[in-house]
Amino acid sequence: MTEHPVGPIGWARRAAAEREQRAANLPPGRQLLDQMTDASLAQLYDELDEAGQNYLGACKTIADMHAAAVGRSDRGPVRGV
Template sequence: MTAPIDWDDDPEPQPDGPIGWARQQQTERTQRAPDRQTADTITDNDLDRLYGELGLTTHLLANVRETCTTALNRAERAERLAQSAARDTAKALSDYLAAEQRAEQAEAVLTRLRDMAAAARASGARGITLDALDTLLNLPANEITRLSDTVISHTLSAASSEPKGPTP
């Protein structure tokens, strides 16, 4: 069984203030890199190697900045496209709901017309006009368009062939 940790017995005192923290960081860096060269002790080869690393690091930094800029531009474009798509979707939904409402209104009108035609037929009213109306009202919508011209022309030809009065 282990002994409980006593947090009050911290072997290293914590630094006070920003200066104390900076001194502690400097001490830790020195301990991690004791063979660090100074300007007085660095050789030309080591200096050339460091400049090469600096050039490579600068090049990599430029590539990272370019990549980040490109990614940011793509993200902004994607956000604009998403907002545009949301607007388009909202408009399409609004158009769909309006069309659905118009279709429901048209269906209600057709139902009312069917009821009127049935009432007229039940009262004994007859004629080519009621038959044409009944035919049209009971067809599917795509058939109504195709056959409406035929029914109308049939109605007109039947009306013109009926006698207009007493024949001499």
């Protein structure tokens, strides 16, 4: 059975242990949000922007493929067809 923390010191120790566990499970090169530097935060935003652009590019490609397949671009694909 898991022991529950007692008092503020117990809760602080538990929070620190959980933070260390989360940090240990992160992929290489990643940090917890409260440990991030400005440079790593900027890199994260750059990666998010790139992922967003990749997603939008994939959506455009699928729309172009659908238009080429059915010969019309005024409607999207019908589900199940």
